[in-house]
Amino acid sequence: MNLDLLLVLGLLATCVGLFVLNRPRMDVVALLAMVALPLTGVLSVPEALAGFSDPSVVLIAALFVIGNGLVRTGIAYRLGEWLMRSSGSxxxxxxxxxxxxxxxLGSVMSSTGVVAIFIPVVLSIAVKMNVSPRRLMMPLAFAGLMSGMLTLVATPPNMVVHSELRRAGFDGFAFFSFAPIGLTILVLGIIYMLVARRWLGRSGQRDEATEPRDTLAALAQRYRLPERERRLRVLPASPLANQALDELKLRTQYGINVIAIDRQQRFRRLLLIATGNSQLQVGDVLLVDLASPAIGLLGAYEELGLAPLQLNTSYYADHARELGLAEVALPPDSSLPGKTIQALGFRSRHKLNVVGLRRHREALQGLLVDEKLKTGDTLLVAGSWKHIHRLQGISRDFLVLSLPAEVDDVAPAANQAPFALLGLAVMVALMVSGLVPNVLAALIGCLVMGLFRCIDMDSAYKAIHWQSLVLIVGMLPFALALEKTGGIALAVSALIGAFGDAGPRALLACLFLLTAIIGLFISNTATAVLMAPVAISTADQLGASPYPFAMIIALAASAAFMTPISSPVNTLVLGPGNYRFADFVRIGVPFTLLVMLTSVLLVPLLFPL
Structure with a gap:
């Protein structure tokens, strides 16, 4: 063991120790390592910074953007809604x-992002089905981890191992190389969790801490909106056609407050939030709030050329992603008490409609526009989520109270969902066909989403998890440093010396366990960076194919089931599931061993030694 190797190992041990302590942050530790390695003289500055030009790093960044496109267009949330409908009871x-x-979903976007999306969905379903979230949150996390075993792009460790194969002169893995093993583990995971859920809580047990926030339905009920909601179609002979709402005086003269306009445009329907300048067209469906349910009996509909339509559910629930509700309170120092709602000009100033007023915990009925406000009143406003968010913090005269739970599901580019699917399909098709390198396929998918406004540049930059990228870039030079100083050769010799006589499968099991154990203390990406060259060099020493050894590292890096800190997805569900550290150990360790046995059996069959 030479001095250079001792320096590299000392620096690596220091990094691992700081990773465990999480002080400073992991990306800062990676940057410090990137600076320290050239100072040791082991690597040159270009070698230490080479990770910034690594195609895998660019590919991971592009996949963060692709995943954000699926979220912004509501595809991920619609999958959650389908889950709720299909589950029944x-x-x-x-x-x-x-x-x-x-x-x-996690096979084509960040598993951390997928789990974050599904947490509020699962909590909502748990409340409705009277099921303890403890029985669902851990399966949710494990599903996120198993998604990393399905495709090449599902998780960064897969791409790190793929990149290491390419660097060693091999072809790397195909897009679906992981799928046969991943699908088998997925089936076993479903069976395992159906059995193991009995140790996660009793059916019908619900934690008080998991009660959800107010929903749109609850807010509407509190202000007695359901009995006043109507859907009215503008008929061909209507005098309202081609006129602006401000000119029609519908609210003051007829007590009809138009909240939104449902309009057919070409091949899709658009929901337009009503403003004073909104022009009505023949065929428009008006979503209105009536000052009194009796208005329709007074002949107003016939006079205005409006036809009432059936309303099976609240239009706030039907259009929850475009149309929101929020409570606005008047603080003690507000200057608004004494003014009428009409004088506030909410529609003209803030593009929001006042649809409810509560005073002394009672919702007032009738025409509210001339009602003078009093200190302690609470208003209910309706409009787009964008304008509701904009209302927060812009005036000391009112205070936006907690927003309903549906705000978490808002998709700002919901109308572009078909184009997001197109971008995803283009990326997957190019990756599977091999027409272009994977990194170019992902960039083309991003450009397609950008072209059709599924994403914009600001959201794209925000979607990229820069901490993960810097961690990968900072740890990649260690593989080269260990190779140049003989560290990898030393590790391979020790591994073969200890387990070489037991056969290749024993070596695969040993590599899996070693990777899984290291992954308990540092990120699975950093683990893959360190272990991939060891596995490939071990195969070279044995004269075996590198593919089964590389595959076992990738699978083991995703098998982070054993502790709540093994993976970010485990940490995400720790609070909502009300888990203890021991819960993950009790459920995760047996499943990790099951995954190891399955991998050691299947990998040599699919990737001959």
């Missing part, structure tokens, strides 16, 4: 569909 069906949905 069966907890078993819910768990199976939940694992399949999360694993499927």
């Amino acid at each position: 069966s907890e078993t069906r819910l768990m199976v569909l939940l694992i399949l949905a999360v694993a499927g």
